[in-house]
Amino acid sequence: MKTYEFDVVLKGVTELTDDQADRLFAAGCDDGTPAGCDGVAWIHFDRQAPSLEEAIATAVVQVQAADLVVSKVELDVDAAVSLGA
Secondary structure: OEEEEEEEEEOOOOOOOHHHHHHHHHOOOOOEEEEEEOOEEEEEEEEEEOOHHHHHHHHHHHHHHOOOOEEEEEOOHHHHHHOOO
16 A cells, blocks of 8 residues: 555644544544644644545544544645656
8 A cells, every 4th residue: 555645634723732632543543643833733644545535535534533624635746746656
């Protein structure tokens, strides 16, 4: 399996609390790193999956299971370019 890198940006969250981080971990996001800047919080994922679509879909489901709302998913330009390789 390949490892895919992407960010799941959260809606209505300016900074993740310890409780939210614990819920994310319990929901299966142990391959995600919480981050935030300028009042925007996100989780950076390095997720192994058969496809990018599956990596993103499972991450979104797990974030939602932690009672957080997903605003959008972002790919790093370099990571997106390497998908074709």
